[in-house]
Structures are given as structure tokens and as C-alpha cells.
Amino acid sequence: MKKNILSWLPVLLWCSLIYYLSSLPHLKTELGVWDLVLRKIAHVTEYAVLFLLVRRAVSHTASSRRTPFVHTVAVIFSVLYAASDEYHQSFVPGRGPSVVDVGIDTAGVMTGLLLWWMWEHLPVRYQRVRFFNKLQECIIKEPN
Template identity: 30%
Template sequence: MVNYKFLILAIFGTLFITYASSIPDITIVSSNDSLDSLVSNLAHVPVFACLSFFWFKAFHGSMLWHRKTFFVLIGLFLFSLSDEFHQSMVPGRTASFSDIILDFIGIILGFFAFRIFDRINRIYKLV
């Protein structure tokens, strides 16, 4: 069974990341280049954690646990790779291996957040 609310959030999040990657030379903090670099790099972790959580929640209960985990983790990792490749072709943007690592950390954190939320949900029947 697919959770369409989270599927819409997951698709929107994926499209938003793709759109944000298309903006040439995006700056978050204009006064300090090193601070801007730190903020934009660290933003990868929570963004991909939320995206991972949304994708796991969207397909919760729709397929075998191991299959779902494999498809979401590999799919998001491949999306991260394609996003960095896409950024390399945008004027003023560059691809970075560290961004891929930060994306993967976010994906794993989203996976663990989903697991914790799912366990609490099963114990207390919250949602």
C-alpha cells in the first residue's frame, strides 16, 4: 500500500532538489564565502534525510522490507550522483565528492529516523 501523502512530499522534495541544483551560483550567506560553503554543504544532510524519510514512508508496507530498503537507498544514492553530475554542467556550480558523502549520510539518517518512527508507531499506534 502506497502512502500518497508522503509520495507527493517525496516527489516534491526530489523535484525541489533538482530545481535548486539548476540555479547558477547559488549563495545562502552573502557576507562570508567560507560560511556560505559550510552552510550549503551541511544543508545536504537534513535535506536528504527528509527526502529519505519521505520515500521510506511513502512505500511503507507496499513491498518486502529488504526490497524497499534496497530500492530507496540505492535510488537516492543514484539520485545524489546524478544531482552532482547535473550541478557540474550548471554555470557557476561544481560537483563535489564531499556533497555525495553528505547526501549519503543524510539518506542513512533518514532511514534510521524512519525506523525509529515506525517502531514508536507500532508500539503506541500513533498514526
Template identity: 30%
Template structure:
């Protein structure tokens, strides 16, 4: 069980490194679909989940600690994920083959806020009992 806890604690950092590396590469470095409109749509849609995943990984890492996971710590995880999203957009702006936009940030923040809503509801508002049970096992 200790190994799982340490993996959950390291995972957000590994994920942030992966985001940073992928932001330094052309958008079609790993995958390019034959239809450019579908390719663009899918890659733009990933903004909705990319930083939401980071927020969830941060929450899971914090839940492995012995200290209580508080509403303030939950907000801190969401803010950290959002700030990392901002830094990623700034990072991308230095590469001519990448784009950086305010609309991308809105998508990043939307994904974080959706996950924040469910995690906050499960852990602090008595909603989403299944999610609360899953998070309680961490």
C-alpha cells in the first residue's frame, strides 16, 4: 500500500513534466489524424481534460497524506493546476509551431472547475457518494 501512496504522490510531478515536454513539441509530433479538422477539434478538446487531470492527480496525492484534506487544500490544488495551465500557455507562446490563447485557458479552467465541483461535492457537501467512497480509499 505504501508503494501506491508514493506513486500517487509522484504522479502529479511526472504528469507536469510530460505536459511541459509535449508543449515544447509540434502539435502533430505524436499523432496526426488524416482529417485536419477532426485532428484540430480533438486536440483542442484535450484542453478540457489536460489540467483537470492534473488537478485530480494533485487531490489524490494530497489524500495520501495523514493530515486531513481540507476545503482550503482542495482550492489550493485547483489554483495550482490553473496556474500551471497559465504557465503552459506562456511556455507555448515561445514556440512558433505552437499556439497560445486566452480561449485555451478558459478550456483549461473549465475542466478544472468541473472536477472541482464533483470532488468538493463528494468530500465536503455530502453528494456523489460513490465518488466519496473511491476517494476515501486513497
């Protein structure tokens, strides 16, 4: 029982962070078009992480741990949270709800699903290690 409750703690903390960020009025910066791009990337990232956290919590607590069920619950939860977050923003000065943002958040949820699928379907651990080594090489290039 305690493990079941603890598996939802990261979801609660992440949802609280999203709620807090949505409560901040006037989040625009002086970055021009980059402001919009960075905010939309943040939307995708927040909801990809939310999907992964919810997926993990559901897989630890649901009576049915079958993958389609777990994914369906995680997607529905995450998309409904995105919609409720936009509704919440209608009460924040300088903010407003946006159907487009719900769509972008949903794209984030699908990104999380894709990341999970990629992780699960890399055939062996060795290939996962190679994948992350290649990723690290791309990010941190050593001088010649």
C-alpha cells in the first residue's frame, strides 16, 4: 500500500510544478520569437515528463498492468490535466486558455509515449548503452 502511494508522489509534485508555473502572470520575455518557441518546447517537455511519471505510477498501482491499459490511463490523465491547466489559466491575470496549447501539451504526451516505446524496444541493454554514448558524443564534443 505504501509503495502504491509513493509511486504517485512524483506525479503530484510534477503536477504541482505545472500548476505553479501556470499561476505566474505575464510570463513573456524580451526574446521575441524565441520566447514563443521556448515556451512551446517547455509545454512539450512538461507533458512528456508527466506522461512518463503517470505511466510509471499506473504500472505500479493498477490491477491490470497490461501495456495498452497503462498507456491509455496515462494518456487520458495527462491530456485531461493539460485541459484543466488551460482552464486554470483563464483565472490568472495576463494569461488565458488556449486550445492550441492543449494540442501542444498532447503532442508532449505523445512524445513521452514515443520515448517510452523507443526505450522499451531497443533490443538489448548494450544497444541502449551505445545509444546514450552516441547521444553524449553529440552533446559534448571533445576538442581534437
